[in-house]
Amino acid sequence: MPHAHSSSAASSGGDDLGSTDEVKVFKDEGDGEDEKRSSENLLEEKSSLIDWTESEEKSGEPYPGKLSVKSDLSPVFGKFEPHPAASFNMGYLMAPYPYPNGGAHPLPVSMTGKMGLPAGGSLSLFCPGGELGQPPPAHMGIPPPYQLDSKLAAGLARTPMYPFPGGTYPYPMLSPEMSQVAASWHTPSMYPISSAASGFRSPYPTSLPISSSSLSSELYRFSPTLGGGLGLGLGPALVPPPPSKSDLDSHHSRYARSLEKGSNSSSSDKPSDSSANSNNKEQNKKPHIKKPLNAFMLYMKEMRAKVVAECTLKExxxxxxxxxxxxxxxxxxxxxxxxEKARQERQLHMQLYPGWSARDNYGYGSKKKKRKKDRSPAELGGNNLKKCRARYGLDQQNQWCKPCRRKKKCVRYMEALAAASGSVPLPMATPQSPCSEEDVKLEELSDASSDGDADTPLNSASSPGGLSALSSLASPASDPPPAPPRNPVGTNPRDANNPLSVGQLTSQSWPRAPPRPGHEVISVS
DNA sequence: GTTCCTTTGAAGTAA
DNA sequence: TTACTTCAAAGGAAC
Incomplete structure (x- = not known):
């Protein structure tokens, strides 16, 4: 699967993103109808998830009360009004997006991520008076009232972190265009600088008109790195809102953990003396420049709060x-x-950290995972099997849900076990189980497209023969299918709306192909 | 207290 | 070139 290299993406500029040669018929669809459909789809989507979660729990209710329609809709949603569709000019390279709210003022993704983005239109299905499915235009600017972070529900007012007077923007190393872009993103950076910043490579002059005190709390993402330089109000999503205490705690906790892991990766033994501890601490201070967020991450960040609010799901x-x-x-x-935002973030990231490589972070995260090829067959499925068994209190050997190959609660797995043992209950064998019809199709697709060991759970998200790959068969986001038609209806076995699985999808509701930077978009007529 | 789960995409490594 | 892995965010669940 070809990837759009950042450099190529940059060079290609908006062309790749702005490919408009693909006919979009879905846009012609009436909003109302679309909304309705999406609501229906969402209903299923939610149902699926709910079922999934429900069945995931043995007997107890996974999300007590969460599945019921709530009436106490957040005021946020009540205030929300559909945002007019914005024209999106994808033909630029560095310029910010044209936002309907006037000029180049994209709502920082990171900031929006902290806002409860209300869905346009009615909310009526699972969410109190709300429609869960169709997200509001992602580019939609979020008016102040929506700065309601689920965590900041208390109504904490967020003040701009990096007020750059006069529209100036402290990006000495950035091109004028970039600086303008950055300036337009006058919100806290997604590349926050930790107050405990070390003297790590910092391209910023210490004379930046930004006091460290004003940065301390927000700059958590690329913490130590930017040290005093900061300020960087950086990119669109580069500038997250001031994180809540929990955010910081969480981040710092994770960051600390990752640092610890990273520093310990070379040595599993704990230092026994003070000097060792000192060195260890010093090592822990090593900056960890995080990867720039990709498009989906930006989307998640922006929409998470909304989904959480709508669905009342926390997991x-x-x-x-x-x-x-x-x-x-x-x-x-x-x-x-x-x-495009992701591309800009990558560009900015590259400019901020010229020598940085994603490789630098390898090992910072959770324990290094064994490469799949290095894992034993048992390991390939062992974990999931183990979990599955633990979850259901089963003690079966080498039984996996061959049909659906799911590691999650799986009806078929249970059935298999039941058949094998003759006494295993089927706690979550519900008609809507995500492991039922849908997975039958999944299996078919899997069998047709993969010659993998059927007895081996395809638990790797990256496994070509795994779920991810299967979904990729039709998922334009991961691998554009050969055209035409580009996005055959219902080819995604995992999509709840997939007619293959639930038999109710229209061509318009199928996920549209995302722009694949660097990819040629094939016209479909 | 730590790791897992779950998603997509970017980028890295290995063959 | 292809296949695969890791990491990025998030926070509850599981260990």
């Missing part, structure tokens, strides 16, 4: 599933905006 895994589906349901234009 990120579930939320992410919803967001993943929504991502695919976004229009090409909407996705293009995120791709």
């Amino acid at each position: 990120s895994a579930a939320i992410n599933q919803i967001l993943g589906r929504r991502w695919h349901s976004l229009s090409r234009e909407e996705q293009a905006k995120y791709y």
